[in-house]
Amino acid sequence: MPSLEGKVAIVTGAGRGIGRGHALALAEAGARVVVNDLGATLAGEGTDATPAQSVVNEIVAAEGEAVANYDDVSDFGAAEHMIQRAIERYGGLDILVLNAGILRDRMLVNMTEDEWDAVIAVHLKGHFSPLRHAAAYWRERSKSGESLRARVITTSSPSGVFGNVGQANYGAAKAAIAGLTLIAAQELHRYGVTVNCIAPNARTRMTEETFGDLPAPDEGFDPLDPGNMAPLVVALCADEAQDITGQCFFVWGGSVNVLRPWDAGELLAADERWDADALLAELRERFPEGAAPEGMVPMMGKAGGRSMRVG
Numbered sequence: 001m002p003s004l005e006g007k008v009a010i011v012t013g014a015g016r017g018i019g020r021g022h023a024l025a026l027a028e029a030g031a032r033v034v035v036n037d038l039g040a041t042l043a044g045e046g047t048d049a050t051p052a053q054s055v056v057n058e059i060v061a062a063e064g065e066a067v068a069n070y071d072d073v074s075d076f077g078a079a080e081h082m083i084q085r086a087i088e089r090y091g092g093l094d095i096l097v098l099n100a101g102i103l104r105d106r107m108l109v110n111m112t113e114d115e116w117d118a119v120i121a122v123h124l125k126g127h128f129s130p131l132r133h134a135a136a137y138w139r140e141r142s143k144s145g146e147s148l149r150a151r152v153i154t155t156s157s158p159s160g161v162f163g164n165v166g167q168a169n170y171g172a173a174k175a176a177i178a179g180l181t182l183i184a185a186q187e188l189h190r191y192g193v194t195v196n197c198i199a200p201n202a203r204t205r206m207t208e209e210t211f212g213d214l215p216a217p218d219e220g221f222d223p224l225d226p227g228n229m230a231p232l233v234v235a236l237c238a239d240e241a242q243d244i245t246g247q248c249f250f251v252w253g254g255s256v257n258v259l260r261p262w263d264a265g266e267l268l269a270a271d272e273r274w275d276a277d278a279l280l281a282e283l284r285e286r287f288p289e290g291a292a293p294e295g296m297v298p299m300m301g302k303a304g305g306r307s308m309r310v311g
């Protein structure tokens with residue numbers, strides 16, 4: 001495992017599931033970890049200090065260093081407090097893993113304003129807010145002459161990059177997070193900060209809600225273990241990964257697929273403004289079978305995984 005000795009990391013939503021796996025692995029690699037978790041229900045309601053504190057206890061029991069933090073990442077001021085907490089407690093910040101999330105699934109025609117707002121707030125603003133404050137801190141350090149090797153890991157989803165029915169709020173936030181990653185990577189590389197994205201897959205309370213009970217195999221490798229994302233996080237946080245930025249990694253068990261982002265595609269070129277009739281005719285000629293998204297299930301298969309929906 002690459003050594004992250006001396007580095008300071010924050011993992012948001014690290015009290016459970018995938019974030020817990022990231023926090024344990026970063027601590028094992030030598031980082032001091034701020035374990036952020038509001039302790040909300042899956043729908044984003046209530047607070048509970050137990051999840052964050054129990055992960056801190058696990059890290060300390062394994063002779064690592066960690067501290068709990070209960071700030072709500074969707075609150076701009078609270079996110080700044082979380083970044084300051086790391087700096088005050090451990091003297092700096094090197095790694096920011098943005099992972100906290102909630103679910104309020106509903107078909108588009110029935111989705112309420114609250115269901116939309118809550119999910120966009122925790123995922124998208126919950127990425128922007130900590131990232132904004134950490135970026136300002138890193139820019140200041142870089143401008144004062146320090147050579148940084150700082151890291152941001154964002155969390156998208158197959159739902160966001162491939163599009164999953166029933167998750168308009170969640171998928172839109174997750175697609176936006178993939179876009180935010182591309183922009184932040186380009187803006188922050190000059191300061192020595194890389195920004196990469198994970199589209200994870202794991203058995204957590206989140207997938208239980210969407211796909212029901214997904215039993216672990218009796219023996220052998222469990223492709224849905226929430227710790228399966230952790231090696232990628234540790235690898236991307238290593239100093240040697242300084243030139244890998246702006247990428248989105250789909251992870252299923254042992255498959256890590258470096259996804260192609262929105263890419264240039266079929267070009268319909270004219271020397272002047274298209275006439276709508278001619279354009280429609282050209283579209284019908286180029287796409288004789290029509291054009292529509294493939295959907296999440298086949299795309300996950302192409303990326304080296306499987307849909308949890310098909311077992």
Ligand SMILES: NC(=O)c1ccc[n+]([C@@H]2O[C@H](COP(=O)([O-])OP(=O)(O)OC[C@H]3O[C@@H](n4cnc5c(N)ncnc54)[C@H](O)[C@@H]3O)[C@@H](O)[C@H]2O)c1
Pocket residue numbers: 012013014015016017018019036037038039040041042044051071072073074099100101102122126155156157158159199200201202203204205206207226
């Ligand atoms: N499990 C999967 O297969 C899967 C697939 C794609 C994406 N993801 C993403 O991975 C991330 C982790 O999900 P998980 O499956 O481990 O879910 P989880 O519910 O087990 O963990 C999410 C954690 O985030 C915390 N949280 C929620 N709102 C918060 C807030 N405002 N501030 C701070 N903490 C908050 C919760 O208390 C919870 O402990 C999420 O962003 C999720 O969307 C998961």
